[in-house]
Each structure stands twice: as C-alpha cells, then as structure tokens.
Amino acid sequence: MAIEPFLGTAAQKGFIATIIIQAIAVLTMVAISFGIVDEYVSLSQGDNRTIPCYFALFALGELFEIAIALDALRLRNIIQLIGVCLFHAGMIVFSALQVPQTRTALVKAPGADCAFDYAHCSGPGSLFNRVEPFLIVSPVLLAVSLVVLVWFTWQLYHEFGWVVFHIVGANPRMKVMYQYYQVLICLLKFDYFFFTALTMQLLILVLSRDGAEFPLTIIAIPVVLILLTFCAVAVQREIKWLMTVSLVLMLGAQAYFLYKFSRLFTAGWREAYGTTRASLAVFTIVSFLMLFATFAVGLRCFADFDKDLRPAKTRASKLAPERPVSKYSVNDAPLPGKPADMTQRNSSYNGGVPLGPRMSIE
Numbered sequence: 001m002a003i004e005p006f007l008g009t010a011a012q013k014g015f016i017a018t019i020i021i022q023a024i025a026v027l028t029m030v031a032i033s034f035g036i037v038d039e040y041v042s043l044s045q046g047d048n049r050t051i052p053c054y055f056a057l058f059a060l061g062e063l064f065e066i067a068i069a070l071d072a073l074r075l076r077n078i079i080q081l082i083g084v085c086l087f088h089a090g091m092i093v094f095s096a097l098q099v100p101q102t103r104t105a106l107v108k109a110p111g112a113d114c115a116f117d118y119a120h121c122s123g124p125g126s127l128f129n130r131v132e133p134f135l136i137v138s139p140v141l142l143a144v145s146l147v148v149l150v151w152f153t154w155q156l157y158h159e160f161g162w163v164v165f166h167i168v169g170a171n172p173r174m175k176v177m178y179q180y181y182q183v184l185i186c187l188l189k190f191d192y193f194f195f196t197a198l199t200m201q202l203l204i205l206v207l208s209r210d211g212a213e214f215p216l217t218i219i220a221i222p223v224v225l226i227l228l229t230f231c232a233v234a235v236q237r238e239i240k241w242l243m244t245v246s247l248v249l250m251l252g253a254q255a256y257f258l259y260k261f262s263r264l265f266t267a268g269w270r271e272a273y274g275t276t277r278a279s280l281a282v283f284t285i286v287s288f289l290m291l292f293a294t295f296a297v298g299l300r301c302f303a304d305f306d307k308d309l310r311p312a313k314t315r316a317s318k319l320a321p322e323r324p325v326s327k328y329s330v331n332d333a334p335l336p337g338k339p340a341d342m343t344q345r346n347s348s349y350n351g352g353v354p355l356g357p358r359m360s361i362e
Contacts, residue, residue, distance in 0.1 A: 011155035012073050015081070018152065019069050022145035023062035026095075026138050030058050033102075033134045040119045040127055041106070050105040053204045054098050057197055058138075061091055064193045071189070076160040079179065080186045081153050087190060088146050090286065095139040097278050102135060103128055177304045178312055184235055184301050187294040188228050194287040195224050195253075201280055202260070224253060231298065236313050238305045247302070250295045257288040 007013055034055045041051075065087060072080035106128045109117050114125035123129065199221050203214070231246035233239070261284040264277050 006074050009159060011152050011159055015149065015152040015156065016066075016069055016073065018145055018148045019066055019084075022141055023066060025141050027059060027062055029134045029138045029141070030055050033131045036131050036134075037106070037127065049204055050098075050101055053201055054102070056200065056204070058091075058095070060197060060200070061087075061094075061193070065091075068189060073156075077182055077186070078153070078157050078160045079182045080189070081156055083186045083190060085146065085149050085153055087193075088142065088149060092139050092142045092146065093282065094279060095135075095142060097282065098138075099132065099135045101278060102131065106131075174309060174312065177301075177307065177309050180297060180300050180304065181235065181309065181313060184294065184297045185232060187290060187297060188232050191228050191287075191290055191294055192225060194283065194290055196221065198257075198260070198280070198283045198287050201283065220256070227253070231294075235298070235301050236310075238310050240302075240305060243298070243302050243305075247295060247298050250291055250298070254288060254291050254295070257284055257291065260284050261288070 007016065034051055037051050065084060068080065068087070069084050071077075072084060106120065107122045107126070108120040110122040112121040114121040114123060118125070119127045121127075199217055202217055227246060227249050230242055231250075234242035234246055261281065264281055264284070
C-alpha cells in the first residue's frame with residue numbers, strides 16, 4: 001500500500017483548510033476588538049495591556065497551530081494531529097477566559113454614566129458592551145471548527161495507519177517504542193509554544209523593566225528553547241549524555257513553573273496579577289504538566305536507547321510518498337493474454353537476465 005503524498009488527499013486538504021479558515025475568522029474578531037478598544041483607551045497603561053497581549057497570544061497561537069498541523073501532515077504523524085486537536089481545545093478555554101478578563105480591565109466604574117465615562121462604565125451603552133459580542137464569537141468559532149478537525153483526524157487516522165508499519169515493520173515491541181518516540185517529539189514541539197506564551201505574558205503584563213526578574217526572564221527564553229532542541233536531537237540520535245543533561249534541566253524548569261504559579265497567589269504580588277491571574281494560572285499549570293509529561297516520556301524513551309530503533313527514527317524524518325508506476329511503462333507493459341493490473345507489482349528480479357523463448361517438445 002503506497003503512502004499518500006503530502007496534501008494529496010481530501011482529508012489532508014480539509015484539515016489544514018479548516019485551521020486556516022478559522023484562524024482568519026478568529027483573528028478578524030480579535031483585531032476588531034483590539035481596534036475598538038484602542039480608539040477609546042490607552043492600551044500601553046496598567047490593566048489595559050490585557051487587550052494587546054490577548055491579540056498577540058492569539059496571533060502566535062494561530063500561526064503555531066498552522067505550522068504544527070502542516071508538520072504533522074508532512075510527517076504523517078497521527079499523534080501530533082491529536083495534539084493539534086487538544087491544543088485547539090485549549091485555545092477555546094483561553095478565548096473564553098478573555099471575556100471576563102477584558103471586562104475586569106475595562107469596567108472600572110460600573111455605576112458611572114456612560115455619557116461621561118464611556119470607556120469604563122457598564123451596561124448597554126458601554127465600551128465593553130460593544131466589544132463583548134466579538135469576544136464571544138471567537139470561542140464559538142473555535143468550538144465549531146474543533147468538531148470538524150476531530151472528524152478529519154478520524155479520517156487521517158485510517159489514512160496514516162500504514163506509515164508506522166512502513167517505518168518499523170510488524171514488530172509490536174518496535175511499534176510501541178516508536179510511538180513513545182513520536183509522543184516525546186510532539187510534546188517538545190508544544191513545549192516551545194507554552195513556554196514562549198507564558199513568558200511573553202509575564203514580560204508584557206506583569207514584570208517591571210527596572211526589576212532584576214525582567215532580564216532573567218528574557219534570558220530564560222533562549223535557554224529553555226535550546227534545552228528542548230537538544231532533547232529532540234538527543235532522543236533522535238540516542239546521545240545518552242545529552243539526554244541526561246536535558247532531563248536534569250527539565251526538573252529545574254518544572255521548579256521554575258511552580259515558583260511562578262505560587263507568585264500568582266502570594267501576598268504582595270496578587271494586585272500585580274489582578275486582570276491576568278486566570279489566564280496566567282492556566283498557562284502555568286498547562287506548561288508544568290506538559291513539561292512533566294515530557295520528562296516522564298523522556299525517561300521511557302531513554303530506556304529504549306540501543307534497541308535498534310535509531311534507524312527508524314532517522315527514516316521517519318526522510319519519509320517520502322511512493323510514486324505511482326505508470327500503467328504502460330517500459331518495464332511493466334502488459335503482456336498479451338494478461339490483465340494489466342497483474343503487471344503493477346514491482347518484482348525484485350527486474351535486474352536479472354531476460355529469459356529467451358522456451359522450446360517445447362511435442
């Protein structure tokens with residue numbers, strides 16, 4: 001059974017088209033909200049920075065989702081496609097959280113007359129009331145598109161089922177080890193996004209540029225990204241010392257996430273996280289759980305080193321679809337008296353000496 005080409009089937013095209021269409025629609029809603037608020041409120045001051053940060057995170061999330069979906073289709077990785085669906089579900093939660101957080105950032109004088117304080121009042125004639133419909137549409141669009149993505153993922157599950165056999169063969173033990181390897185690589189890719197998104201929120205919304213924590217957070221971004229890259233290289237090439245270093249540093253990164261989470265509810269810092277505590281708490285918990293899962297699966301993959309899986313890992317990155325053979329090519333032309341489909345089998349004896357005519361004795 002031949003491997004289908006990249007974006008060569010209706011299911012593959014439908015999956016990526018759904019992501020692109022919903023990304024355009026959702027970013028349009030977010031951009032409209034951003035433009036309306038920016039007209040009446042200074043977005044560079046205080047709690048109002050929630051709006052541009054929300055827009056930046058959604059833009060980053062949608063671009064990341066498109067890139068990771070294309071990568072999953074290119075690699076024929078059904079585990080990564082499932083990860084895309086889970087990531088999409090997480091974006092639904094994040095977009096839903098932005099409705100109350102935007103309300104908290106804008107509505108600072110609930111009892112004020114909207115004729116005099118349009119930006120900070122509440123009620124039918126308020127700025128938040130004008131923006132709220134666009135904020136609500138975003139999670140609705142994401143939820144509808146998630147149903148479509150799950151359906152296409154089910155179709156692709158059957159389409160890509162042949163690929164693992166093509167790479168590792170029929171050995172069940174090799175298949176399990178290879179699936180753990182796929183899960184680890186998938187987790188590392190999503191770790192990139194969650195760590196970048198969390199630190200971006202901290203830099204934009206909370207941390208003061210005059211404090212020592214601001215430059216330390218900036219330095220932590222490339223350090224963690226390099227750590228994740230080294231882990232991917234180590235597990236693919238089975239470099240034991242590099243894998244050991246990566247796993248140890250993951251423990252330090254998990255401690256960092258726990259520290260950041262505790263700061264959200266520590267006395268003296270609660271006010272600083274006022275309008276962003278909900279989204280920061282969700283991102284911190286998810287980032288910690290993702291990194292913990294990466295560490296656990298990394299230990300499992302480390303145990304599978306030197307078990308003849310390395311060639312399959314290298315082969316998967318160079319996987320290419322098989323080209324269909326022409327029905328009437330030179331080597332496979334139909335013979336007289338034989339059906340054409342019998343000549344489509346690629347024999348391993350094509351390189352031998354052609355047989356001469358047989359002599360019959362009557």
